[in-house]
Amino acid sequence: MSKSETVTIEILKDETLSKNWYHLRNITFRYTDAEGRTKVLKRETYDRGNGATILLYDPRRDVVVLVRQFRVPTYVNGGTGWMLETPAGLLDGDAPEDAIRREAMEETGYRVGPVRSLFKAYMSPGAVTEIVHCFAAVIDIEDRVEEGGGLASEDEDIEVVELGLDDAMAMIASGEICDGKTIMLLQWAVMNRDSLKAGASVAP
Template sequence: MEYTIINEQVVFNDHYKILKAEVRYETFKGETITAERLAFHRGDSVAILLVEKESNSVLLTKQFRYPTTQHEKGWLLEIPAGSMEKEECPLACVKRETLEEMGYEIEQPDQLFNFYTSPGGSTERVFLFYAKVSKHQKTEKGGGVEDENEDIKTVKIPISEIQEYLQNKIMDAKTIIALQWLLLNQ
């Protein structure tokens, strides 16, 4: 099946971008649809599920997320994550983000998946990684980058309590995917 992007343009450009385009694509019946579409363009990102060996716990972040205030939430529990810089590979980015947010140096995490966060409206792909860490790998304080106004708290959740957290305390999709993967593969 074929598609054509016609007249794509940036219609909003601030911290993130919004793209607008006319698209033409083949239908499953062999016809053609032409329509205008918008896309929230924020670039690709990485996320990592960290398991601390000594405590048999997952290491999560807790931080303020403005968009969730639309649903009366402010702070979310999430796996560490961050946006990729231009020309940065996912592995380099996940190492950088793990050090900045959690303070842990990691060597060779396993890449589990990559997926779209909301393919009907966003261009973002998330590259999801997994690593086991030891306390001696914590070489920096973590907590985020002050220049970026990050204020990140580390939260340890025993693996034995993950199911309870999934029931009512985890609202972030990438974190749910990662924790479900852990429960299926531990």
């Protein structure tokens, strides 16, 4: 029997600390470990809803489509604030596949055809409740039917960036790409590049 099967958790209090843009909560819970020892612990959790992200790959040009935008948390942590990322967004009540098609169009202007669901990931499970649904899609330059750039109504100011896959991987090594979801999806693309080029498809 694993440790997780013998530990018991009981939520004692769920207190809202802030509910402005997202929901910051202070959770008090009783934790009884595998040896029967009980502690009352407190942890803050940040609930922003679940999201989705997508790797857009053009096999004919061996190019990935990323977006560059300003991220305040990275700026106040000593960075420039400008992050290169795969297109992404919150589900906002939609199914993950529907949400990522919407976000890809809004951010990059690319109309996405068949998509492949790759995996789900908690990006910061020690503090953030969000699950990110990760997808991939093959695109062609002719699929760019709009300019992209995000929604003015959401104060988005997004630059569409097309990079060779090898160049993008080099930018991980240099630190120019340091977003977790983007790193995972680019690594997936490298591992699957031959099959993507051969079949020009992401169907399972």
